[in-house]
Amino acid sequence: MNYLHKFIIILLLFTQSLTATSEVKKITLQLSWFDQFQFAGYYIAKEKGFYKELGLDVEIKPFKFGIDIPKEVSNNTIDFAIGREALILDRAKHKNIVALYALFQASPLVLLTTKESKINSISDFKNKRIMTTIANASEVSLKAMLNSKNVDLEDLNFLKHTHNINDLIEKNTDIMSAYTSKSPFILQNKGISYNMFAPKEYGFDMYSDLLFTSEHLISNEPKMVKAFKRASLKGWEYAYSNIEESVDLILSKYNTQNLSKEELTFEGKELKKLSFYNTNNLGNIDKNKLKRIADLYNVMGLLDNQVDINEFIYNENINNINLTEKEKKYLKEKKNIIMCIDPNAMPFEKFDENGKHIGMTADYYDIFRNNLKTDITVLKTKTWSESLENVKTRKCDILSLARETASRKNYLNFSVPYLNVPIVIATKLNVPFINNMEDIKNKRVGIVKGYSYAELLKNKYPNLIMVEVENIQDGLMRVNEDELYGYIGMLPSISLQFQKGLLANLKIAGKLDESSHLGVAVRNDDQILLNVLNKAVKSVNIKKQQEILNNWVSIKYEKGTDYRLVWQILGFVFIIILLFLYRHYILKKANNNLEYLVKEKTKEISEINRSLEDRIVLEVEKSRKIEEKLFQSEKLASMGEMIGNIAHQWRQPLSVISTGVTGMKLQKEYGALSDDMFNSTCDAIGNNAQYLSKTIDDFRDFIKGEKNKKIFTLTNDINSFLLLVDGTIKSNDISIVLELDDDIKINGYANELIQCFINIFNNAKDSLNEKNVDDKLIFISSYLENDKAVIKIKDNAGGIPENVLPRIFEPYFTTKQQSQGTGLGLYMTYNLIVDGMNGTIESNNVGYKYEKTEYTGAQFTITLPIS
Structure with missing residues (x-):
């Protein structure tokens, strides 16, 4: 979409906005x-x-x-x-x-005396004249300050306030109430030395x-x-x-x-x-x-x-919680809910140096308190084990943040989760990336005593040697000192320790399949309290959840692959990225020139509405920059995944080449190398080398970001896409069913179309895995219809919920957890197809039969003009 087109759309939208808000x-x-x-x-x-x-x-x-x-x-x-x-x-x-x-x-209201009056302390106020208003005299900050020095209001002679500082200067009063932001300025300008008695200096910093x-x-x-x-x-x-x-x-x-x-x-x-x-x-x-x-x-x-x-404090984020009369009566009689926390688990929670509960959970519970109009008091403990013991013995009604386990269900019930956190393993820098927990069997790994996932991991990985540690700092320090091979914990907590810079020799070496779904743990003899807290958790909207997360967590976790071959590919990628950045610089200069032309044209509009012009130019520029960055980030994310795929795909051909060379060498030494064996082995080596070359060529073409239109065969483009994701297809046990017209040629952007296929494929793959489909199928077909190329991609994951379907192409809209989806993939696909290639893309749920079996799934239909 060109900038004039975007400009016109934003202008129309903004005009509609003005019309909508015309009734002020x-x-x-x-x-x-x-x-x-x-x-x-x-x-x-x-x-x-x-x-x-x-x-x-x-x-x-x-x-x-x-x-x-x-x-x-x-x-x-x-x-x-x-x-x-x-x-x-x-x-x-x-x-x-x-x-x-x-x-x-802190209140600006203070009491003033002149130095000349010799009233240098509050105790000197007794039996003195004070000029103040009734409102000022009733303020508790002044009263508390006076009482703190044993001066009673009855000890003062009150005068009606004239609001004229000259009355203090001319000794018509001994003391005057005033605002620190006004009267002291007049006294200073007149050269009058004065004493100021401010309540905040006596510990009464009132609003x-x-x-x-x-x-x-x-x-x-x-x-x-x-x-x-x-x-x-x-x-x-x-x-x-x-x-x-x-x-x-x-x-x-x-x-x-x-x-x-x-x-x-x-x-x-x-x-x-x-x-x-x-x-x-x-x-x-x-x-x-x-x-x-x-x-x-x-x-x-x-x-x-x-x-x-x-009730006196306004809470703009409050949601109406539909409590039953029984629940309202319960809270009124309960008056106070006692809560235990993990005292050392930042950024989730801890006690600060003043004993105050801080962290992500503290922000959530501030909302719960306001929404429920109920006090939730934190009982201070020293360790997580102590908090668990307190809730067992009913000293606490709830645990602020906990995961459900079989053993805990003996004394606790659990609310719906309000946090979902990845579990990772931290090791020394020299430890290879951990792809599978089997890679570290019989290794000593630390885990905080009493943490829920310890129980789960012991059952799932019996060959892992679990060592209980007191807290996260203890666990990471013991890894740093080689007492432990690794430490298993939640990603935000470990990353926070790394950000402090105290453990430079450690890294996050792998991510476990498990995640911690964390909610409120409630004593299991109080069902009403569980019901109430479930409603409180559900009352926190998505925007507020994201805001809390952003306030406390600034983490980027990247998957890694420990293959030597990847370094060669990365070198090549680095060169391509440099070329891409240079090209981006040239485009930016061209865009700046274009902006100048747009601004010149919009001067005519500014004569009608100057403020409208400024706003539109700003929004167009902001939208363009954000879109460029987001699309680049999405493509780089795909590249990172493909590097792992390519490395995986290269292992088998390299193994064939290596085996063939070694076999010929041995047969040559023993005089057993026949001409047929020699020729067949060379053919195998040649074929596999060509496969490796084709793979890297396709990868290179994909990341080049070529923006010149060219004529390409749709079948070749689809095959290149399948080659790039071959590793993902195999590792996820997905069967691809093709029905392609080999004669379709497109005049467009081959690389961008591959990116669209990858985005649709990734959504289908995630949906198949999420719904645990046994026989995973993805169908890809292409054909000509009314001088248009039609590509259909469908899966058998059961389809997209009807309430979600209309929104899937919106920016940032995702049904995945925050750590798993950005909501940009399908938005990017829509823009590349519609704006970049003058095509269309639609999505719907379809039912169909394949090999006598009925299936239901999501279908994406792309229509493109042919060459």
Whole structure:
């Protein structure tokens, strides 16, 4: 597909998108104070169009005294608002408000005194005048700070706040509450020395400027709430990254207080510090921290009713879990689920230096807690064996992550899995690649004591000597010191140890056929808890699962083949890749020239809609680059697999050649070499040499990436494809049934068509293996129909599920586990056939009879123009 064609398609799609979102939603945002940098992120999101992009028309309502903002939000008079830590009191008063995020991780509210006043510590506050608002005085951060130094509010003389720092300078008050982002700037400019008492310096780092809305809005407009939160945070990210530009915007449109540029710049820098105080995540809001705030209000007698923190915090990923009344009652009475974990199994889980549960499972259980509205408490243990013992004795209700085994079923039930992890073996660098576990029989290999796959492997590989180790570090260290031949464990855990760089002498030498399907292990005397956790696991969507995986795992595992012959092939491949990269460089230069022409043409469109042009050019370029990289990666993956195939295919011919040469040499020595024997042996050597040459020629042609159209015979192309995958066909016991028209000639790209055959073949092979088909068949036929070449490829794996069939050519769509499929193979095939060769490709399920047996399978039909 040429770039103009892509451009037009994206233009149409984008126009449809604009039409679909033309009905913007009008919403309101109530500020908590007068215009200043404190609200810059919202100004930016509005002025830069971040809200508009998501279909939102936001009215920013200015602050005015006397309005009960939480009540207005709770009554749905206002959609969104900004509030301080005291919001938790409003939630306790049955106002259905929910916090979307906390902008400031520590409150900007502080108390100020002048050095001249001699009030240098909180203990000096007694019997002094303090100027503060009712709202400020009610904030627990200030109260807690005062109480921590034995100063009671009754010891202070309260004055009405004038919001004028000169009252502190002119001694009209001794103490003044103020924002650290504003008043200190004025004092510094006036040359006034001052003391600042900030709650966070006394251990009370309370949240402030929480964005909040109502439960009603979340229930009725979930997408709108999510969009507003996302656009607002995007506005804040931009504002903090471009403080000077944000200040200029406030000066031009939002400067009702007539603040100076210097004041606003100072405020922006100070607020940025508070937003990223002890975190890298903008808007972070932690349940435990909010619970501490609630506890402080409770201790001080300010909290009349208990607050459910889970309901107060917005969770955009929450899924509705359809619990039965019995299950709801169970959770309400249960109140707390006790969980044991593996304390040393990163990236899955461990206890950090502060005893906090971290890792992939910790992220999952945060979701479970929120979705179930139930506390799940982690019982600290030192080893996995101790955790197993605790769940046996019912000290724990569940194990966070475990695999089902026969012995464990005596005391545990298991939920549906939420992680599927490859099991691999790590060895020293000098150990050959392990193709089969039989290669290491009678070898000593380590495995963590109590791990489930130890039980499975002992039964499957009785000749393997299993040595129990305390943990993964112990096992790998003993391999490194030659106490053990290898260590068997889960791929992410081993790879994480390698990434730390402490075990440079080790490698992953092989992958076992087994994988660990891991779920929640639940005490087997509690069926209701099992049912509930099954629903919790199923409630986590695919996108969130992938996000958790990406956050904790950055691993690429590559299969290897320990054949000496492969090095010769790799040398040849390396040269071809260099030529390919050079060709890619030439194409990139040509594409850059083409981009320039496209930009020139789109200037006419930009006069109508400038922003539309920028977006389209960006999307076209992004799409082109991603597509190039993904297609190249998919082809390289096929090449890697074929290298192993070719090496396998060469073994038999090389063996014939070697045997023939050795036989002639021996017969010559003993005078028994006849002319017939000599001639027949030479013929055999010649035939096998030609076979080797044909194999490498086909491989070379495949990886050349030739993009010039040429006329080729379809039968030859199919035979070349079959030769390249011959090793896979044999190793998987697949029978290929051919019915080909020998006279069909195609004017197109022979190599690209082979790639398409390989992609379809790999999907059929995986489906046959997954469904354990005994008599594995793949049929390939070709014929002419209406001046078109028709190729049909079908299998007998039972077909593709009807709900999956319409999506198989979509990018990234795959029904395989993440470690087994990318979702790009059939997408790539579609593009090569349709865009590259002006053909068509379709897929459907068919029933047919072969040798008196009825079969069902998936059929791919490719139609191509003939030469």
